[in-house]
Structure formats: structure tokens, C-alpha cells
Amino acid sequence: MTQPGRPAGPSPETEAVVLTAALELLLTEGAVSLSAQRLHAATGVSRSTIYRHWPTPREVLSALIRVAPRRAAALSGKVGPDLHAEVDVLCDRLRDKPVDGFLQAIVAGAAWDATLAELRRRYVDDLLAPFRTALAPTGLSGPALEDAVSAIVAPLLLDALLLNRPAARERAHRTVDTVLDGLRQ
Structure with missing residues (x-):
């Protein structure tokens, strides 16, 4: 009824x-x-x-x-290629106005409305999740996993949010290689 x-x-x-x-x-x-x-x-x-x-x-x-679409690269199970693919997806998303503009607006909004800080964290966490998934086969967890993800993603977000320039794709690929080299040692 x-x-x-x-x-x-x-x-x-x-x-x-x-x-x-x-x-x-x-x-x-x-x-x-x-x-x-x-x-x-x-x-x-x-x-x-x-x-x-x-x-x-x-x-x-x-x-x-x-309702925002979540795009992630198709994972192969190979950490290096998967991280490189995720870098490309994130660079493309940061180049596109909806993601870049939304991210800038929610960061600015959190400055005048503290309740938006949780939404900002949630949105950024959604951007970081594919990198955590791609790094899963390495066995990293906790702070070590977050450090690796941050090392790769933070410069891209810096470019997009603070420097108002396109995400440096080639630098991000070099950073992935540096992070992976550090894990092999």
C-alpha cells in the first residue's frame, strides 16, 4: 500500500x-x-x-x-603501468573544467563555511582512491601508503589549485617512477 x-x-x-x-x-x-x-x-x-x-x-x-562520475583507469595488476594510467586520468580530470572548477570552488567554500571542509576531504579522497587501489599490490598500508599517494598526487593538486596551471603530467610520471624505485630499495 x-x-x-x-x-x-x-x-x-x-x-x-x-x-x-x-x-x-x-x-x-x-x-x-x-x-x-x-x-x-x-x-x-x-x-x-x-x-x-x-x-x-x-x-x-x-x-x-x-552524482559526480568517478573515472579510474582499467587496472592491469601491474603497479607501475596502473599508477601511470591513474596519473593520466587525474591530469585529464584536473584539466577539465567541471573537476578543476569544482575542486577550486569547494576549497574556496571551505574557507568561509567550515562544514564544507568534510565535503572537500571526501571529494579529494575520491580523487586519491584509485591511487590507493593501484598501490595495493605493493602491500603498503597506513602512513606509508598515504605518503606514496601524496607524493604522486600533491604536485598535481598544487598545480591545479594554487598555481592555476595545467597539471604537469610528465613530472607526475617521473614521480611515480621515483616512488616505485623507493619501494624497491
Whole structure:
């Protein structure tokens, strides 16, 4: 038996309209633009619907992270080639406006809204996860695994977030080789 009342979540069409507009606003105006009033003006979806499903900018960002495509390279089980493939995927993602722009906006947003820091961590963690997976056959764990992942990824994020330049793919490939050489010793 079906209970009368409002559905638990937005319809797929409403969600697509609101989140598409939210991403565009985020990329052009930053996280501060994700208010219900601004989303209503951009989409025509009622403010009450937006407030019900995405009551804060944090909820909008969380929904965007949830629906963001996660791309990873196909793993061969060979650590070196897998890490190189993951570097290429991350460099491509950081070059593409949605990922680069989203990452910049969520980092900036976390500066004015401490609740966004957890979302920033979650989003970055999603970017790092394929590197952890590719390094799994080495047996690394804990801090040693995180150090290896950071050594490879941190310079790419530095390029994208702080230096506003394309991720240095060739340097990242050299870093992978350096990390792997260190593991062999």
C-alpha cells in the first residue's frame, strides 16, 4: 500500500535540472551562489522544493559529489603501468573544467563555511582512491601508503589549485617512477 504525501526525494528530472544549474553556478560564481533563492532563479524550480531537498549550499555540494562520475583507469595488476594510467586520468580530470572548477570552488567554500571542509576531504579522497587501489599490490598500508599517494598526487593538486596551471603530467610520471624505485630499495 502506498502512503500519500510527498516523495522521499526529488524526481529525477527535478534533480537533474537543479544539479545541472548548481554545477554551472558553482563553476561561474563559486559555492556562495548555491542558495535556494539563486537556484530557484536559475531553474524555475520552487524554492520550497529546493529547500526541502537541498536546504543548504553544503547539501547541494554533497549531491553534486554523489552524482559526480568517478573515472579510474582499467587496472592491469601491474603497479607501475596502473599508477601511470591513474596519473593520466587525474591530469585529464584536473584539466577539465567541471573537476578543476569544482575542486577550486569547494576549497574556496571551505574557507568561509567550515562544514564544507568534510565535503572537500571526501571529494579529494575520491580523487586519491584509485591511487590507493593501484598501490595495493605493493602491500603498503597506513602512513606509508598515504605518503606514496601524496607524493604522486600533491604536485598535481598544487598545480591545479594554487598555481592555476595545467597539471604537469610528465613530472607526475617521473614521480611515480621515483616512488616505485623507493619501494624497491
